[in-house]
Amino acid sequence: DSGVTQTPKHLITATGQRVTLRCSPRSGDLSVYWYQQSLDQGLQFLIQYYNGEERAKGNILERFSAQQFPDLHSELNLSSLELGDSALYFCASSGRDSSYEQYFGPGTRLTVT
Amino acid sequence: AQSVTQLGSHVSVSEGALVLLRCNYSSSVPPYLFWYVQYPNQGLQLLLKYTSAATLVKGINGFEAEFKKSETSFHLTKPSAHMSDAAEYFCAVSDSSNFQLIWGAGTKLIIKP
Numbered sequence: 001d002s003g004v005t006q007t008p009k010h011l012i013t014a015t016g017q018r019v020t021l022r023c024s025p026r027s028g029d030l031s032v033y034w035y036q037q038s039l040d041q042g043l044q045f046l047i048q049y050y051n052g053e054e055r056a057k058g059n060i061l062e063r064f065s066a067q068q069f070p071d072l073h074s075e076l077n078l079s080s081l082e083l084g085d086s087a088l089y090f091c092a093s094s095g096r097d098s099s100y101e102q103y104f105g106p107g108t109r110l111t112v113t
Numbered sequence: 114a115q116s117v118t119q120l121g122s123h124v125s126v127s128e129g130a131l132v133l134l135r136c137n138y139s140s141s142v143p144p145y146l147f148w149y150v151q152y153p154n155q156g157l158q159l160l161l162k163y164t165s166a167a168t169l170v171k172g173i174n175g176f177e178a179e180f181k182k183s184e185t186s187f188h189l190t191k192p193s194a195h196m197s198d199a200a201e202y203f204c205a206v207s208d209s210s211n212f213q214l215i216w217g218a219g220t221k222l223i224i225k226p
Contacts, residue, residue, distance in 0.1 A: 090157070
């Protein structure tokens with residue numbers, strides 16, 4: 001158990017809908033990262049937050065947004081969903097030591113039908 | 114800018130044979146390097162990390178990796194493969210400027226009985 005929790009574990013929704021994925025980092029970690037993993041694109045870094053502020057952006061679509069709240073949990077919002085958004089979405093956290101190793105949650109499997 | 118190259122998207126070895134997964138990196142500063150393992154339908158789990166101490170790093174499940182600065186490599190090895198080692202393995206290097214990890218594309222390890 002990495003200490004990072006993600007909910008829900010599975011999500012099935014229709015095209016055009018909006019969903020919110022939730023992540024709670026390890027206790028004491030200030031950084032949260034979101035990743036998308038699909039068969040055709042592999043592991044893609046989406047966005048990073050550090051102590052409530054956006055730190056870095058990767059291959060995140062404009063239809064996607066995220067935030068980190070004062071209690072350090074984070075939410076990833078996906079809107080106007082398309083079939084191609086079906087993927088595993090991982091959250092990771094880091095920050096307790098200086099080597100920046102990341103601890104991954106179990107992921108949310110999103111299926112868009 | 115840092116980058117990571119993993120040679121071979123798939124590596125197949127027989128059970129009991131040596132496992133060698135290759136990772137080369139580029140970094141303008143002394144790097145922190147990581148290997149992660151992902152079992153099917155699970156999140157990524159830290160296997161081992163190099164943080165400028167011993168160049169030979171031992172990890173979980175009998176894996177180890179050697180940091181070779183002259184070759185800019187951090188190859189992952191295991192003397193004797195087990196069926197349970199079948200998974201995808203990711204190499205990563207830290208980007209100290211923004212607390213991120215730069216990821217390789219991953220190598221799927223296939224174990225033949």
